[in-house]
Amino acid sequence: MQPYDVVIVGGAMIGASVAWHLSQRGDFSGRVLVVERDPGFEFASSSHTNSCMRQQFSTEVNIRISQYCADFIRNFRDHMRDHEGPKIHVHPFGYLYLAADAAAAEHLRQAQALQARLGAGTRLLDARQIAQRWPFLVLDDVVLGSFNDRDEGYFDGATMADWWRRQAKRAGVETITDEVVALEYSDAQIQALQLKSGARIACGALVNAAGPRAAQLAAMAGIDLPVEPRKRYTYVFQAEKPLPCDLPLTVDPSGIHVRTDGRNYMVGAAPEDDGPVAPDDFAFDHGLWERRVWPALAARIPAFERIRVLNEWVGHYAYNRIDQNAVIGPHPELGNLFFANGFSGHGFQQAPAVGRALAELICTGGFETLDLSDLGFARLLEGRALKEAAII
Ligand SMILES: Cc1cc2nc3c(=O)[nH]c(=O)nc-3n(C[C@H](O)[C@H](O)[C@H](O)COP(=O)(O)OP(=O)(O)OC[C@H]3O[C@@H](n4cnc5c(N)ncnc54)[C@H](O)[C@@H]3O)c2cc1C
Known part of the structure; x- marks a missing residue:
């Protein structure tokens, strides 16, 4: 096949964002696959x-x-330069973090101070204030909460990705259905990739947007990327008696999180034996609901003793085992291999900023808008974890 200037491996949320951002730059006229x-x-x-x-x-x-994600959603049509495009639906029910001990409360206080300094609307609430607003919550163990409903809640990211793909295609980005099975590299550069179909493609730059399979792709270039697939369970349920108001995405000290989902509710949980799984292992643990999820749910919200599960699924986090944060930017030695990986549980909302950042790096060699160097690969080599206390 003809060479490409940039090949992006993975065309889901992150790959679509990188492709669209690249395709919109005036200083880039290369071929993208x-x-x-x-x-x-x-x-x-x-x-x-x-x-x-x-x-x-x-x-x-x-x-x-x-x-930036909130800004991108609010001004989606402007960002897309498409005033006939969709509006991105948002349901701003907010997030409510609950702390059940002094250490967790201190984390909330420190995070709130930082968030407030940066302009977020987060407020600290004591148990009495939480009970006033959400009287259906059992709060015996809760010492502090933090809540914000400005730019927090559900957003329709799937439509955003569809629109990125559609416009990238219009701008000339090509897409093929195939699997990268090997990388050729020499002279501190990725030279080409080999596909399962047998094709070989030379490339000027390669973007790893392979999600939970990112480490497999990195290993094809001899690189150890500490990102692994980990299972996360989601259940959508109907309550016999719905709550009197929206339930914010409530991050419970037990490890589950639960929120309003239209007229229903959605709860998420990790398995008890949380660890790496094979990228094609989507086996569903049918006992997890009874053993772990429902008891924690009903203990916090007794109204949820009478509920009916409508839908359930298991998906994979691309879990960065060093610090559960993204790895963004080029490899220090193979300089034309760019990472956009390891998002753990927060990659959907990071897609606008990450796509923009990757396009900047590829075109100019640096960050032009938001400096994401804290998320660079170097921290993994230097053992500098970027500790994020608010991990879900
Ligand atoms: C249950 C669950 C809940 C979540 N909730 C949230 C949330 O509320 N908010 C949030 O911000 N984030 C959330 N996340 C995280 C978020 O969904 C991810 O971070 C994000 O979707 C990652 O997108 P991606 O494009 O990097 O990866 P993926 O969506 O996994 O896409 C990677 C793509 O690469 C392709 N690929 C892989 N290897 C190859 C190869 N060798 N050749 C060709 N193609 C390849 C795959 O087929 C895949 O389509 C959640 C994740 C899960 C599992």
Whole structure:
């Protein structure tokens, strides 16, 4: 096949964002190819997501990334330069973090101070204030909460990705259904990739947007990327007696999180034996609901003792085992291999800022807008974890 200037491996949320951002730059006229092994995205994290955004992070870089997501959603048509495009639906029910001990409360206080400094609307609430607003919550163990409903809640990221793909295609980005199975590299550069179909493609730059399979792709270039697939369960349920108001995405100290989902509710949980799984392992643990999820749910909200599960699925986080944060930017030695990986549970909302950042790096060699160097690969080599306290 003809060479491409940029090949993006993975065409889901992150790959679509990188492709669209590249295609919109006036200083870039190269050929872009997206290689996607699963064109219906049946197994992609992006199809199993809970699709929420929040400002309640504990690191400045993650807060600023989410602020850009909120801006991108609010001004979607302007960003897309398409005034006939869709509006992105948002349901701003907010996030409510609950702390059940002094250490967790201190994390909330520190995070709130940072968020407030950066302009987020997060407020600290004591148990009495929480009970006043959400009287159906059992709060015996709760010492503090933090809540924000400005730019926090559900957003329709799937439509955003569809629009990115549609416009990228119009701008000349090509997509093929195939799987990258090997990389050729020499002289500190990725030279070419080999596809399962037998094709070989030379490339000027390669973007790893392979989600939970990112480490497999990195290993093809001899690179150890500490990102692994980990299972996360989601259940959508109907309550016999719905709550009198929206339930914010409530991050419970037990490890579950639950929120309003239209007229129903959605709860998410990790398995008890949380660890790496094979990228094609989507076996569903049918006992997890009874053992772990429902008891925690009904203990916090007794009204949820009488509920009916309508839908359930298991998806994979691309879990960064060093610090559960994204890895963004070029490899220090193979300089034309760019990472956009390891998003763990917050990659959907990071897609606008990450796509923009990757396009900047590829075209100019640096960040032009938001500096994401805190998320660079170098921190993994230097053992500098970017600790984010607000991980879900
Ligand atoms: C249950 C769950 C809930 C979540 N909730 C939220 C949330 O509320 N908010 C939030 O911000 N984030 C959330 N996330 C995280 C978010 O969904 C992900 O971070 C995001 O979707 C990652 O997108 P991606 O494009 O990097 O990966 P993916 O969507 O996994 O896409 C990677 C693509 O690469 C392709 N690919 C892989 N290897 C190859 C190869 N060798 N050749 C060709 N193609 C390849 C795959 O087929 C896949 O389509 C959640 C995730 C899960 C699992």
